[in-house]
Amino acid sequence: MSKLVPVPSKSMIPERDLGKIPVLETRHLGIEFGGLTAVSEFDMTIGRTEIAGLIGPNGAGKTTVFNLITKVYQPTHGTTLLNGIDTYAMNTMQVNRAGIARTFQNIRLFQKMSVEDNVKVGLHNQTPYTMAEGVLRMPRYWSKERQAHERAMELLSLFHMEDMADVPAGSLPYGAQRRLEIVRALATNPSLLLLDEPAAGMNPSETAELMENIRHIRDTFQIAIMLIEHDMSLVMGICEGILVLNHGKIIAKGTPQQIQNDPVVIEAYLGKKKEG
Amino acid sequence: MKKFNKQNLIKALKGNAGTYLLVIAAYIILQLMSAGDMISSSLEGQLVPICAYVVMAISLNLTVGVLGELSLGHASFMSVGAFTGVITAMSLSGVIPMGGVRLLLAMIVGAIFAAIFGVIVGVPVLRLRGDYLAIVTLAFGEIIKNIINCLYVGIDANGLHLSVTDAESLNMDGGTVILNGPMGAVGINKLSGFTAGFLLVIVCLVVVLNFVNSRSGRAVMAIRDNVIAAESVGINVTRYRLMAFVTSAALAGAAGALYAMNYSTVSAAKFNFNTSILVLVFVVLGGLGNIRGSIIAAAALTILPELLREFSDYRMLVYAIVLIVVMLMANSAGGKRIQLWLGDKFRALFGKFAKRNTAKGE
Numbered sequence: 001m002s003k004l005v006p007v008p009s010k011s012m013i014p015e016r017d018l019g020k021i022p023v024l025e026t027r028h029l030g031i032e033f034g035g036l037t038a039v040s041e042f043d044m045t046i047g048r049t050e051i052a053g054l055i056g057p058n059g060a061g062k063t064t065v066f067n068l069i070t071k072v073y074q075p076t077h078g079t080t081l082l083n084g085i086d087t088y089a090m091n092t093m094q095v096n097r098a099g100i101a102r103t104f105q106n107i108r109l110f111q112k113m114s115v116e117d118n119v120k121v122g123l124h125n126q127t128p129y130t131m132a133e134g135v136l137r138m139p140r141y142w143s144k145e146r147q148a149h150e151r152a153m154e155l156l157s158l159f160h161m162e163d164m165a166d167v168p169a170g171s172l173p174y175g176a177q178r179r180l181e182i183v184r185a186l187a188t189n190p191s192l193l194l195l196d197e198p199a200a201g202m203n204p205s206e207t208a209e210l211m212e213n214i215r216h217i218r219d220t221f222q223i224a225i226m227l228i229e230h231d232m233s234l235v236m237g238i239c240e241g242i243l244v245l246n247h248g249k250i251i252a253k254g255t256p257q258q259i260q261n262d263p264v265v266i267e268a269y270l271g272k273k274k275e276g
Numbered sequence: 277m278k279k280f281n282k283q284n285l286i287k288a289l290k291g292n293a294g295t296y297l298l299v300i301a302a303y304i305i306l307q308l309m310s311a312g313d314m315i316s317s318s319l320e321g322q323l324v325p326i327c328a329y330v331v332m333a334i335s336l337n338l339t340v341g342v343l344g345e346l347s348l349g350h351a352s353f354m355s356v357g358a359f360t361g362v363i364t365a366m367s368l369s370g371v372i373p374m375g376g377v378r379l380l381l382a383m384i385v386g387a388i389f390a391a392i393f394g395v396i397v398g399v400p401v402l403r404l405r406g407d408y409l410a411i412v413t414l415a416f417g418e419i420i421k422n423i424i425n426c427l428y429v430g431i432d433a434n435g436l437h438l439s440v441t442d443a444e445s446l447n448m449d450g451g452t453v454i455l456n457g458p459m460g461a462v463g464i465n466k467l468s469g470f471t472a473g474f475l476l477v478i479v480c481l482v483v484v485l486n487f488v489n490s491r492s493g494r495a496v497m498a499i500r501d502n503v504i505a506a507e508s509v510g511i512n513v514t515r516y517r518l519m520a521f522v523t524s525a526a527l528a529g530a531a532g533a534l535y536a537m538n539y540s541t542v543s544a545a546k547f548n549f550n551t552s553i554l555v556l557v558f559v560v561l562g563g564l565g566n567i568r569g570s571i572i573a574a575a576a577l578t579i580l581p582e583l584l585r586e587f588s589d590y591r592m593l594v595y596a597i598v599l600i601v602v603m604l605m606a607n608s609a610g611g612k613r614i615q616l617w618l619g620d621k622f623r624a625l626f627g628k629f630a631k632r633n634t635a636k637g638e
Contacts, residue, residue, distance in 0.1 A: 070508060096510035108508075110501035112565075113494070121498040122509045124491060131519060134490025135483055141490065148491075188509050 021084040023048055023099075023192045023224045028078030029068055030248075038064045039248040040077065046192065046241075051218055052226045053239035055259075057268060061248040062228045063105055066194050070102050071095050083191060097125060101190035103181040105197050105228070111170030115161065115180055118169045119152040122187025126151070155183045159213065174201050179213075186221065193217070195227040199234050207231055211238050236260065244268065292485045295568045299481065302575075303474045310470075318582050326578045327473025328354075328535035331480045333558035333574035334567055335527035338484055340556070341565030342493065343520040344500030345402075346410040349417030350528055350555050355547035356393050357386030357529025358536035359424055362461045365537060366454045367431045369465065379467040379537055383476065383530040390529020393420075394522040402517040405503065409521075417552055424544035429455035460543025461536065468537040476534055477571075480527050484567060487523065496520045561602055 022045040030040035039061040046052050054062050067073045069080055071092045079088045082098050090098065101122075110118050120127075127144040134141050156162050159179040164172065169180060178198060185193055198214070199207045211234055218225055229235050235242060236256040244252040244259060246268040252259055259265055306323065309315045336350045361382035372378050393416075401412045428439040432451025439445045443453050455461050487493045495516045498506040507513055536542045558577060562569025580598065584591045605611035 072504065072508075092504075092507040093510050093512055096508055102508055104505065104508075108502045108505035110498045110505065112501055113497055117494055117497075120491075121494050121506070121511070124495055125510045127491060129491060131487065131490070131492045134492055135486045137486060144491070184509060 022046055022081075023050075023083060024069070024226070025081040025084075026069070026078065027081070029065070029075055029080060030077035031064065031068055031073055032076050037248055039068065039245075042068075042078070042245075042248075042250060044243055044250070044253070046224045046226055048191075048224060049218060049222055050224050050241060051214065051239050052224070053235040053242040054226060054228045054245060055230075055232075055235055055242060056245035060245040062245055063196055064248075065245070066102060066196055066228065069095075069194065070100055096188055096190075099189075099191035100194060101185035101188045101192075102194035103178070103185055103196055103198065105200070107174075107177050107181060109169040109177055109180060109184070111168065113169060114166050115156065115169055115172065116149070116152050116165040118180060118184050119155055119187050120148050122184040123148045123151055124188075126187070126189055152187070155187055158186075158217070159183060175206055178202070179210075182213075182217075186217065190223060192224045192226065195225065195229075197228055197230065199229055199231045204233075207234055210234070214238055292489070295481060295485070295571070296478070298568060299474070299477055299571065303470075306470070318585070319579065322578060322582055323470040324468045324473045324538040325535060326575050327470070327477050328531045328538075329555065329558065329574040329578050330477050330571050331531035331534070332528055332555045333562065333570035334477075334480050334484050335524045335531065336555050337559045337562070337565065337567060337570045338487070338520055338524040338527075340559050341563075341570075342488055342500065343496050343517060343524075345517070345521070346407060347413045347521075347524075347552075348410050348549070348556070349413030349415075349420075349552050350524075351547040351549070351551035352413070352417035352420040353390040353393060353525040353528035354532035354535065354551070355420050355424060355544060357383075357390040357532030358542060358547065359427075359455060359461060359532075359544075360389040360529075361386035361533025362464055362536050362542070363429055363436070363454050365467060365533075366452070366464065367436060375465070375467045376472070379472055379533075382467070382537060383533040386529040386533035387526040388529070390532065391522050391526035394525030395518070398518045398521045398525075402521060403514050413552075414549070417547075417549055421544045421548060424455070424460070425458045427455055428453065428457055458543065458545075460541055460545075462541045464537060464540055464542065466538060466540065468534050473534055476530060480530075481567070483523065483527065487520075488567075492516060492519060557599065561599070561606070563606070 024044075024046040026042050026044055029042040031038050042065060044052075054065060056062050064073065068075045071087065071090060079086055081087070082095070082100060085098065087095055087098065110121060113121070127148045129138075129140045129144045132138075153162055153165065156165060159176075159182075161176065161179065161183070164176065169177065172180060178200070182193075182195065182198065195214070199210055202210060214225060214227070215238055217223070227235075227239070239256060242254060242256055242259045243250060244262075244265050251268055252262045252265050254262070306315070310320055332350060332354060336347060339345055339347045339350070364385040365378045365382040368378050368381060372381070397412060397416050401409050426440050428441070428443050428446055430437045430443070430446040430448050430451055430453040432448040434449075437446040437448050437451075443456055446453065452463060454463075488497070495506070495511045496519070498509075498511060499513050499516055503513060532547070554577075555574075558574040559570055561577070562571070562573035581591060581595060584594050587594055605614060
């Protein structure tokens with residue numbers, strides 16, 4: 001696949017490969033809780049193999065956007081197109097099967113299960129066999145289980161976690177838990193990966209490593225990645241397009257350079273300059 | 277290399293192979309003992325109920341330990357299995373003379389009917405999030421008990437007769453009454469035996485252990501650990517919840533058929549709320565999700581009241597104290613320390629694993 005140069009655009013996050021159907025497109029996406037508008041008029045597109053960043057002050061509605069895209073919340077306004085297909089009638093499970101995988105801000109691993117089993121749960125829909133085949137240990141059980149084991153180990157090797165395969169996920173160190181969540185999400189074979197604060201709680205060297213990993217994942221799996229992150233070195237370092245959210249509204253879109261110099265963004269983060 | 281093999285063996289014994297070995301060893305020992313007249317008649321009479329309760333405990337562990345949902349009416353599925361099983365076995369008594377085949381059919385029919393009721397209870401409830409299953413199964417247990425209490429079933433040359441008023445209104449010419457309202461099933465010919473019970477336990481173990489170690493079992497455990505995360509990786513939450521719950525109900529139904537066929541009469545009152553709680557106690561005591569623990573707890577707590585018969589008046593008191601002590605031992609920090617201390621003493625006594633233990637720093 002040829003690498004394409006980011007193209008600036010008024011209404012879109014700059015994309016690496018325009019011309020194809022974007023992997024994700026949201027239209028007027030919004031949600032109200034009671035009378036409170038948490039997110040409104042959220043419009044964006046993400047290209048096939050783009051790394052996009054979603055930033056904003058605390059409480060801006062970033063995680064809510066992820067929850068809307070993955071249907072943890074049903075949007076009250078607008079809709080999301082995934083690979084050109086409307087996800088309006090889908091639930092969380094169907095959205096995942098259609099190609100969106102995510103991680104969570106507050107880690108949600110299957111704590112009591114082993115690291116390998118966590119990944120195998122992610123591979124659930126890739127290794128189909130029926131309950132009867134599993135209970136009676138029929139040939140398809142053995143072949144699919146072997147496939148699942150090999151694939152799980154391959155995915156764990158992305159983060160050099162193969163030797164932790166038998167450890168219960170809940171007893172992993174914090175950083176490893178975050179990495180395992182990414183592996184589990186990748187196991188579902190997504191076309192778009194949503195990362196909710198992947199670098200939270202990591203030290204600078206771990207963050208730098210994570211940056212490399214995210215890039216590596218994009219290049220090897222050829223998928224789009226969208227991430228929420230407060231660590232600006234990470235966001236500015238790897239994102240090709242950035243979207244700034246404040247009070248549930250998009251206040252800026254653009255390349256890292258444009259965002260860094262945008263007065264609106266600076267105001268949202270640092271407050272207004274005193275007049276005079 | 278030798279040590280490596282030994283550790284592998286220990287690992288295998290701690291896993292599923294050990295559970296099968298435990299059950300098979302217990303069966304062989306008990307068979308030898310009863311052949312040599314070494315067990316009392318009261319214990320011998322308990323062998324089939326023990327098998328039935330072991331199956332009940334394993335199957336409830338699938339709901340409570342693996343799926344993570346509380347069920348307070350597991351005995352009602354046993355009840356459904358028991359009475360449909362009895363009706364099947366008795367109505368087939370003219371057609372199929374072999375008792376073993378009839379028992380097998382009774383268990384299969386009992387399992388199927390219990391599974392059907394599992395679906396009826398599960399479909400509406402398991403779509404919800406929260407402890408609704410506990411409440412609904414509690415009510416379901418009472419409903420089933422009351423329905424069977426006013427149900428009259430008889431068989432004659434014309435086939436099965438059903439009534440909800442009394443035995444006379446069955447309108448039979450001759451024939452036998454199988455289910456006689458509050459008196460329960462009467463005149464059952466005893467088909468169950470220890471070997472049948474043992475085989476059911478093995479089948480139940482194969483089903484549950486293989487289920488847990490398959491794709492479906494992982495999905496169920498994922499739902500237990502985190503529903504939102506399970507959904508986010510594309511798992512059909514309702515489907516897998518239902519799968520585990522119905523499997524659990526079906527096994528309870530088979531256990532019910534086995535249990536009922538061990539007596540000449542059995543009434544619905546036998547499968548009341550207390551029985552459900554008793555089975556839940558087996559599961560909690562044996563450890564949630566711990567299949568081997570369930571087996572040991574079910575067997576031990578079924579035998580214990582029999583062994584305590586000589587204390588007569590203090591029987592239930594001693595039973596309660598034993599329960600409390602075991603719970604404390606298993607779940608408190610002090611209990612854990614005592615366990616470790618006992619473990620160390622035990623290992624020192626045999627001197628085998630003492631070195632490995634100190635190396636691990638436990």
